[in-house]
Amino acid sequence: MLRLFLLLLLFAQSGLLFAEEPAKVRNVLFIVSDDLKASVLGCYGDPLCKTPNIDELAARSMVFDKTYCQGLVCGPSRQSFMFSRYVGASGSGPSMAEHFKNNGWYTARVGKIYHMRVPGDIIAGTNGVDHAASWTERFNAPGREAHTPGLYSLLNQNIFTTEEENRQSTGDPHRPFVTVESEGDGTDQPDYKAATKAIELMREHKDNPFFLAVGFVRPHYPMVAPPNYFEPYPIDKITAPQTLPGDHDDIPKAGLARSTSQKSGISKYPDNVKRMWAGYYAAVTFMDVQVGRVLGELDRLGLRDNTVVVFTSDHGYHLGEHEFWLKSNVHEEVTHVPLIVFTPGRKSGRAVTFAELVDIYPTVSELAGLSIPSDIVGHSLVPAIADPTAILRDIAYSGGGKQRSLRNDQWSYMNYGKDGEELYDMQEDPGQFTNLAKNSRYAEVLNGFRERLSKIQ
Secondary structure, three states: OHHHHHHHHHHHHHOOOOOOOOOOOOEEEEEEEEOOOHHHOHHHOOOOOOOHHHHHHHHHOEEEEEEEOOOOOHHHHHHHHHHOOOOOOOOOOOOHHHHHHHOOOEEEEEEOOOEOOOOHHHHHOOOOEOOHHHOOEEEOOOOOHHHOOEEEEEOOOOEEEOOOOOOOOOOOOOHHHEEEEEOOOOOOOHHHHHHHHHHHHHHHHOOOOEEEEEEEEEEOOOEEEOHHHHOOOOHHHOOOOOOOOOHHHHOOHHHOOOEEHHHHOHHHOHHHHHHHHHHHHHHHHHHHHHHHHHHHHHHHOOOHHHEEEEEEEOOOOEEOHHHEEEOOOOOHHHHEEOEEEEOOOOOOEEEEEEEEHHHHHHHHHHHOOOOOOOOOOOOOOHHHHHOOOOOOOOOEEEEEOOEEEEEOOOEEEEEOHHHOEEEEEOOOOOOOOOOOOOOHHHHHHHHHHHHHHHOOO
């Protein structure tokens, strides 16, 4: 009998006998950053960018290292993950937030969740392309954006000024290359206002189930933050992305970014490429502080033990890699995004499975004890939250229209229909410098990807 007891005790301590008992989920806090590439977060390996609050969340959570967006710009991506449908697909089911609302939960949007024009809708304080049926209430977080008083830099034109006239803003062609070292302490900024409102709503609704979606606009351009957020990132600490002569020669025209260093003019000012990185880092760090404010209030209210927290971004961003800028293509810098899921009562870890942003909807539904609608394409990630070695996807899909891609552990495949293909061996060539699509040695690999892509609607 004693031997049996000791054996049972050993199994229990090892986790082999009793399943981990998750806490009851009463709330979901869904945090979305804008234009945030996974690789700049400390918890995803960046040694310079300061993101202590997101890193602390990651240390408590399941981190999905191989997460890929489906849409390549803000609007399509956000529509895709909110409805768990691939870009361009039709459907009639409720959105993620609407699903919770229909099941009696209070749902609120603060800031940008569905598409908003940044800076246009932020300056105007308008709803953008919102989905009103998703929300019990919705709140915008306006700001002056490029018109914020402070040191304005238009880096592709090498302009630096504190004058408030003639700044590139809504609809202007050079607005993606604007940074502002703002006057004041940052309390006038949209993300600060969004965090403040989120804190207010958690206090107000702490006693009843809520689905609170908090959308931060940074690091989306213009990259605005007080000067102390720029100080940790002097350009002598920043290494510009590697570029190679003739890098574009083996990329189909359809795979080239719309904005390049040469087209934008920033190639004339090499140090300003580093200043763009400094502005991006500063905006990320400012956003991270706002995440910390929201999570800190979650703890103060005693809600951490019954709240699922999801942190992600709509897509990544080019900052001079391959001399590309912005987004709207299927290269790694755009498609690879962070996904961090904190689940009360579950152990932290790093999941090895591939994941897609469309998987968020079924995941939070299952964690909250709600049914999963039948017309969504995402897969629940709950098995990987319970066991980080579980493989739920061996490949991830991104894209829409003529730009489509598949990514697995070894290969990154990009297809532009009749306009060409790209294939990269990500184990040998993680920077995606050598396109193997025209190399006959890889015909079988290409055929396999073409067949798999043909089955995705």
